[in-house]
Amino acid sequence: MAKLTIENTARVVEAYIGEYASGKSEMAINRALELNKQGRRVTLVDLDTVEPFYTLRPIKKILEEQGLNVISFSHEDAFGLGETGAMLNPRARWALRHEGDVILDIGYGVYGAATLNLVEGIDECPELKVLAVINQSRPMTNSHERTKEYILSLGRVDGLVANTHLGNETVTEVVLQGLNITKEVGEELNLPIVYMAVDEDLWEEMNQISVSVPVKYIKKYMPGAMW
């Protein structure tokens, strides 16, 4: 097989990993749309091997309408298949062959970065950044020690995304407390906070506060996915 070489070093390749329900899909969608708005060509990949027919499927069309190339099973593909076991979407395997940016949503969260082995050419991809999404309100990552232990279990991690929230009950204190702990753990493990994610509804309050990491305001798409 011809070795995959990537000439265009300017392209963005990010893989979102982390605890189940930590916000991986939400981060991946928002990041893909952000890049797309800059006029870039973006492929968003649903790499959930445990529940492959559920994660992005219900909102695939909405995301495609916004200009993303979405590699995910569609309603038609999934019809009648239900929970037919772990399955790799063949298009996901070849995702890096797409031109432009590639954002990988490593769904379900059980295997950490190991799932990336399923993507052809991933080891030869110099742009790849593996980002671990951390929500300090998740009980398994709700303290310094637990977060550290969890990150160390993930395999390769290049940076952290601080995504502490409580759904519709999120207030800025929760976000900032979460950021502090995530930052401390990051410093200890020598991992940068690539950005902090904050619900766009908190823009007004958060905008008054200065924080030492980049802030991305996110729009929530996953409540529309229901599952």
Add this chain to the structure above:
Amino acid sequence: MARITEQPKKSFLTGNETVAWACLAADAEIMFGYPITPQNEVMHYWTRLAPKYDRSFLQTEDELSAGFTTCGAVQAGKKAFTATAGPGNVLMQEPFGMAEAMRLPTVAVIQQRGGPSSGTVVYSQQEVTLTTFGGNGEGHRIVYSTATHQEIYDYTIKAFNTAWKYRFPVFVLGDGYQAKMREPLELYNPEDRGIEMVKPYPLIGLGGEIGVDREPSHLCNIYSLEEELYEVVMKVSAEYESISPEIEEYEEKNCEDADIIILTHGIVSRAADDAVKALRTQGIKAGYFRPITLRPYPAKQLREAIQKSGAKKLLIAESAYGQFERLTKQEIYGETIQVEHLYMPGVGIIDHDIITKVKSIL
């Protein structure tokens, strides 16, 4: 007793994870289970938590075995539970029947999925009949139907106490949406809320001499004589009926002057709550009634709500084709209120669906 949190803390969880944390907080010692969507993460999280808190887990070869091993563990005095869904719930009805017959304090969490048959993993409320009356017996069991993650936490903890206090099998009835959905809730240690956990005790291998030191412990699910079975079932029925008023739970809002009462259970109650608020702002006198226990059913309270309101109509909304309606009708037999329904099997119900239906029938 392990403290799961230093101070009450809001956390962001899926419903399945909430079950695992609640079982931990309730001092459950062992889970028996077999994988099935949408309850898998109950097992995943229990197996992640168990080693850290010195608890146990056994994955059995199927749901029959998971049910029976739960029955066995509680007889040995272990606080044990299982979780399942759909066809797993069908298979577990045999052990659950045994639990009814032998008065075993089993706890089972059911995350309802679509049916009939095996492969449908999506949300529904189609396991109401199965969970309330699925055994080859009289339905001597207690079923809590939850609506929020906080309730999943609260009622899973309560389920253990109800089981060990009254010695009937107890069920927490959720569904695929509650299982997978994420929302904030407060995790707490039961003792911090003044909740005393009933201590488990062995039902077999007891000390002392039978007839001298203690009564015999009859744990029997085989009766060879008709008269013997009759006697036992009549005795257990009477006991179940006598404790029912202590166990029945419900939620009622705006029924005093209601022209129409909306009756829902489980997650659909959230839509009904929103619908009633919206209808009230539009000048439509809607009321809200929700049984929290489906077994025993708070029939007396529902009858009272109907009577005091003078409502002309009762709208039953469910993500099933009439299972909740059948259960309700048998419980309120004789009421003359007109019963309407909104059946959406396998489909989520939102406030808009209920509002539209109410307007079409008023």
